[in-house]
Amino acid sequence: MPTSPALERAAILTAKGGRLMSGQQVSAELLAVVVAMQNGAPTVLxxxxxxxxxxxxxxxxxxxxxxATRAWVEEQTGLSLGFLEQLYTFADLDRDERGGRPISVSYLGLTTAGRPGIGVWTNWYQLFGWEDRRGLPSDHLDPLVPALLAWAESEPELRRQRRQRIDISFGLSPHPWRPELILNRYELLYEAALVPESPAADPSRLAPGGRMAGDHRRVLATGIARLRAKIGYRPVVFELMSSDFTLRQLQDCVEALSGHEVHTQNFRRMIEQQALVEETGGQLADTGGRPARLYRFRRQVLAERKVVGTKLPISRGR
Amino acid sequence: MPTSPALERAAILTAKGGRLMSGQQVSAELLAVVVAMQNGAPTVLxxxxxxxxxxxxxxxxxxxxxxATRAWVEEQTGLSLGFLEQLYTFADLDRDERGGRPISVSYLGLTTAGRPGIGVWTNWYQLFGWEDRRGLPSDHLDPLVPALLAWAESEPELRRQRRQRIDISFGLSPHPWRPELILNRYELLYEAALVPESPAADPSRLAPGGRMAGDHRRVLATGIARLRAKIGYRPVVFELMSSDFTLRQLQDCVEALSGHEVHTQNFRRMIEQQALVEETGGQLADTGGRPARLYRFRRQVLAERKVVGTKLPISRGR
DNA sequence: AGCCTTATGCTACATCTGAGCAAAAGACCC
DNA sequence: GGGTCTTTTGCTCAGATGTAGCATAAGGCT
Structure with missing residues (x-):
């Protein structure tokens, strides 16, 4: 194992020559965060x-x-991915129990498919219980916050900094709750030993949500964070909707993904002025109230908006 | 070489077991886009x-x-990186001439350092000549556009789509020029065979800018795109400034990075209301006009804004 | 002193955003 | 059939934000 500085330098200098890479041979792996809506709930495969x-x-x-990701996800599960985007590459030394160092390139994929060939659709919020704020008042304090604050106070040196991170990530005092900070929240909970995968986890009080293998919960949090951020400025929600939908269904989807409610009228205004959808002419009657018009995504905007973007009002809660 | 579907499937099924990865052993490489300002110009190592x-x-x-990236950049060049962030992972089959498949994880690093131990600071705009729009009228049409449009017209099937991409990426007609679309612009020029590294490049008329080894110009474009986007909502410019500076110097830096001018008064207002800087009390007299106050970055905001962000008005040109 | 330059302060205006009121259109109940 | 419920849909309004221009301050230079 070339761990001495001298050897390391030698390898670097070799690299500088641009010819031979004397680095470690590693196995490259692809990790997929495949997301779909199932019965109105956001799920991951x-x-x-x-x-x-x-x-x-x-x-x-x-x-x-x-x-590679597209090929084997489609072959393995029979799902077709409408959207696929690289997330992040993980290769920390300690992330594999078996001593090897797999280098994992993670991807986020979206699909409208139903039953997969293998695997199951798992509700996000079974894994990240604190991330669903729908139905809660906007000033709702997460029950985890006291435990987090206690952790912050436990280290006088880092107190202020930790406090700051908690305030922003969990939307305390003047800060709003921001759905896309899910990774920050997860990392705080990890550091505060409030998730079971933390080295020093205290089983008595943990954040609500089941663990996953290895660091997969972190990878999933990365994917959800990206998706939550992205639905705000790219027309990606439609990759999760069936072809015809009502504006309410679209809104429900956005709310389910971001985990909080949005202002209905403003949501519709935004959709319309962006010209993201067109009427099919049909109606849906079983809404429980006034029948809703059916819409369809204007596929043409994909060409434009792939580059420039759109705006969905996912920012604040009610 | 296991290229048959059966073998591929076997490998996947093995992977599904979660035990053994029978994938290819590859060498993992780190690619660094190290950016610094030198004599008012944005440069890359x-x-x-x-x-x-x-x-x-x-x-x-x-x-x-x-x-890994931090360690060997610092050892190799003697530079200390104030900011370092993963960009993208490249592993296309055809990106290596020597047949191997290096998997390259690219990083963006920022530094204020001067002379590197090895290597040179290369001005961005020597590599991407069309990306500097400072001093040009905001309705300036890039001389490349006709060639691009000709390329778009050459394929009746793809005409509309290509036209759309060109319009948005190069800020034609109603669209504004958006600095962070540099990667889109580079990719269009690549497809249109207007850069020398394109397979079918026509040496007679090419975009202004030297080529780089392999796909490094694409990697650099990725880095610049990230940086240009990021200075708009994270306080990263300060990683490129020396400790004391005038607001004009700060503005010059932002303009150099984004490649276009900004409205001075609005820029200053934004900086102030974000409380990003504090006065040092000093002044700088050799400005050619009224002396300018010296400011210093408020390091404290790093703790906050790392998470939540700031706004710099890099959007429109004058 | 008068003119140059750059720095700095302030104001007008269009646009965007968040939030509320209200009417429309069906279902349901009596 | 009328009243009440629900959800859908249209509209208004105030505050925040972004864009752009005018005006003054403060130095150097001739």
Whole structure:
């Protein structure tokens, strides 16, 4: 094992030559966060128990990382992914129990598909119980916050900094709750030993939500964070909707993903002025109230908005 | 080479078991986009000719990808990186001439350092000549646009779509020029064979800017795009400024990075109301006009704004 | 002193955003 | 059939934000 500085330097200098890479040979793996709506709930495709994200090796036949992910997700599960985007690459030394160092390139994929060939759709909020704030008052204080604050106070040196992170991430005092900070929240809970996968976890009081294999819950949090941020400025929600839908269904989807309610009238105004949808002419009657018009995503905007973006009002809660 | 579907499936099923990854063993490499300001120009650290980005192998002694990048950039060049963030992971089959498949994890690093131990600071705009719009009228049409439009027209099927991408990326007609779309612009130029590294490049008329080794120009474009987007909502400019500066110097830096001018008064208002800086009490007299007050970055905001963000008005040109 | 330059302060105006009121249109109940 | 419920849909309004221009301050220079 070349761990001495001298050897490390030698390897670097070799690298500088641009010819030979004398680095470690590692196995490259693809990790997929595949998201779909099932019965109005946002779900992620998982395998086994404890749940893990579907993963597969990079093979010589794969043209690219993206192609690799798409190919085997589709083959393995029979799902077709409408949207696929690289998330982050993980290769920390301690993330594998078996001593190897798999380098995992994670992807976020969206689909409208139903039953997968293998695996199950797992509700996000079974894994991140504190992330669903729908129906809660906007000044709702998460029960985890006291435990977090206690953790912050336990280290006088870091007190202010930790306090700051908690305030912002969990939307305390003047800060709003921001759905896309899910990864920050997870990391705080991890550091505060409030999730079971923390080294020093206290089983008596933990955040609501089941653990996953390895660091997969972190990877999933990364994916959810990206998706929550992205629905605000790219028309990706539609990758999760069936072809015809009412504006209420669309809104429900956005609310389910972001975990909080939005202002109905403003939501519709935004959708309309962005010209994201067009009427199909149909109506849906069983809404429990006035029948709703049916809409369809204007596929044409994909070409434009892939680059420039759109705005959905997912910011504040009611 | 296991290219048959059966073998591929076998490998996947093995992966599904969660035990053994029978994937390809690859070498993992780190690619660094190290940015600094030199004499008011935005520059990137490059080695050799044609220029390439500094790269180094992932070694067993490195705790994480980020640590690896930081460690060897600092050792190799003597530069200390104030900011370091993962960009993207590249592993396309055709990106290496030598047949191997290096998997390259790219990072964006910012520094205020001066002369590097090895390598040189290369001005961005020598590599992306069309990206500097300072001093040009806001309705300026890039001379590349006709060639791009011709390319768009050459394929009747794809005409509309290409036209759309060009319009948005290059800020034609109603669209504004958006600095952070540099990667989109580069990709269009690549597809239109207007950069020398394109397979079918026509040497007679090319976009202004030297080529780099391999796909490094694409990686650099990714880094610049990230940085240009990021200065708008995170206080990262200060990682490129020396400790004391005038507001004009700060504005010059932002303008150099984004490649276009901003409205001075609004810029200052934004800086002030965000409380990003504090006066040092000093003044700088050789401004050519009224002396300017000196400011210093309020380091405290880093703790807050790392999470929540700030706003700099880099949007429109004058 | 008068003119140059840059720095700095302030104001007008269009736009966006968040939030509420109210009418429309069906279901349901009596 | 009328009243009441629900959800859908249209509209208004105030505050925040973004864009752009005018005006003054404060130095150097001739």
């Amino acid at each position: 998982t395998l086994g128990e404890p749940p893990r994200l579907p993963a597969g090796p990079l093979l010589p036949s794969h043209r690219s990382l993206q192609a | 490059t080695l050799g000719e044609p220029p390439r980005l500094p790269a180094g192998p992932l070694l067993p002694s490195h705790r994480s990808l980020q640590a």
